[in-house]
Structure formats: structure tokens, C-alpha cells
Amino acid sequence: MEQRSIAADFWDDSDAARAAMQRLSSRQRTIEVWRGLEARVLDAVDLLVLADDEELADDLSLEAKAIADELERRSFELAFAGPYDNRPAVVAIYAGAGGIDSQDWVEMLLRMYQRWAERSGFDVDLLDIVEGEEAGFKSATLEVRGEAEGGGAYGWLRSEHGVHRLVRISPFDQNHARHTSFARVEIMPETEGAAEVEIGDDDIKVDVFRASGNGGQNVQKNSTAVRITHLPTGFVVSCQNERSLRRNRESAMRVLEARLLMLAEQEREAERLSIRGEHIEAGWGNQIRSYVLQPYRMVKDLRTQHETSDADRVLDGDIEQFLRASLQEQISQQARQEAVA
Secondary structure (H helix, E strand, O other), X not given: OOOOOOOOXXXXXXXXXXXXXXXXXXXXXXXXXXXXXXXXXHHHHHHHOOOOOHHHHHHHHHHHHHHHHHHHHHHHHOOOOOOXXXXXXXXXXXXXXXXXXXXXXXXXXXXXXXXXXXXXXOEEEEEEEEEOOOOOEEEEEEEEEOEEOOEEHHHHHHHHOEEEEEEEEOOOOOOOOEEEEEEEEEEEEOOOOOOOOOOOHHHEEEEEEOOOOOOHHHOOOOOOEEEEEEOOOOEEEEEOOOOOHHHHHHHHHHHHHHHHHHHHHHOOHHHHHHHOOOOOOOOOOOEEEEEEOOOOOEEEXXXXXXXXXXXXXXXXXXXXXXXXXXXXXXXXXXHHHXXXX
């Protein structure tokens, strides 16, 4: 096999180079796993010739089951074949229709994703929150980093993009009426180095302000919060969760870069739907998943039809069942497309 030399300027962008080497190492591990599985199959086929021996036949049967189980597990990892599936994810949640209840719903979803990420072994950083006037958050942004079972945070979470609908007895309604509220979730992959997204100094406006809070020690006395406006697109990103102005600016830039990367991908029609999907309003008829707490308890994904009656467990972070159902549906779709081709 022809060996390709590394370009002379490969290490000029150290972040991009490091990311490329990590991807290469990950691909090499994957190749080694599949080659090992192939070797086990070939060895089993050779043993099949000697299967007249009863004891050997039993051993061969056990090996065949082990290979089948390993194949099923590894086949699931093929769902993480997207160009950004091994990357960290930026998760942004916005209140939609529903007033105070929708802002409370943002806070509930934020906790759900944080709990899932922490239990799954991912690192989670809360980058920014905009508090509601009476309760909950108007918006919240967090960063999820790490890898689990073959996929990065973005690969696991990308199917969460869309509108999430909550039906419950409102704790903010004195008449105890049932309310429906909506929140929009955006999942964006982080960039790998400056080469992917170019942002000129003249393209951004940076405002510094004091971090907001509920008072006491939560309120910064110094102006450490950062708001960055990307003038060509009008994107506005803020970060106030860090105590350092520099770190808040770095975090805000990462979110802005992720948004610009998404925008660039949306302009490539062939990849647009696989990365983010259409921008849709957080309101009636657009939800991807419904969380019903009253008059019955049910969480149902409207794309895969996966559902569970244990809504409390889901809201406490047990969303892996929905993530797996979405990934399995993706694998099934790919298989159907390959069969047709």
C-alpha cells in the first residue's frame, strides 16, 4: 500500500492536527477490531470441518453465538459514521410557545441532558443561561465532550435536534389547568481548529457585561460575561458561566464557530438534513417527541415511535433508549438504501 507523507504545513494548526491524529487512531482501532472479528469467523469456518466431534461442536456453537453478539454490538457503532459524529457537541435549548411553563421546560430539559451525559461518562460544561422573569430559563447552552461506545457526544445527541413538547398540570396556574409547552433543542458539532471556520476580527462585535444571577455570591462584581455578535450573519452568542473573562470569550467563540460550521453545512444541500435539519418553530405540530405527564404518563418519539410510560425516569436523564432507537433506525434506513442500490 502506498504510504502518503504528511503535508509540510500539517502541524501549523496544532488543534486541527491533534484532532486529525485522534481520528486516525480511532479509525485504526476500528479496523483492528473488524479484522480481529474476521479472523475469528475464518477460524470458526475451519473448525466446522471437524465438527463431527461432539465436544468441538459445542465449542463451535458457543463461539458462533459470541461472534454474533460481537457483530451486533459492532454493527451498532456503524451508526456513528457521520463526519462529525466523534466530536464534542454544543447543546442549545430555547423556550418556545407556552410562556412561563416553556421556560420551566427549558430548565427541565437542561437537567435531563446533564444527567444523561454525566451518567454516560461525558464531561459537561454549562456555558450560558438566560433566566426567565419568574421561573426557569429562556435559553441554556452547554458543552458535552467525550466518547462512548464508538461515538462522540455529537454522534449520540444529534437526533435530539428539534422541538420537544411537554403536557402537564401547570405549577404556575392557580386553577391547576393542563398546559402544553414547547422548547427547541439545537445540537451542533464543535469545530476542529481554525481551518474549518474563518472568523475575521472585523466580523465580530464583542460586548462585556456583568453576569446575571439570583443575587448574593452568584452575581459577579466584575464584568466577566461576554456577548459576541457575528456581523455577517447576525448570530449572537453569550457566555457568562465562567469567572474568567478570557474563558467566557473562548467558550462563546466555540459556540459561534459551531453555529457557523452548521451554517456552512446547511448550504451543502446533500449534507444539510443529516447535520441539523430544517429550522422549525417551537410550537404546535413540529415536535419530534412528546412528554405527557397528565392525564396519563408517556414519553413518545414521533419519528421512531419508541415510547415509555416511565416519564420520570426519562426526565431524570434516561434518554439512551431514545438515542439508541434513533441510531438503530438510521442503520435500518442505510440497509434499505443499500438493498435498493
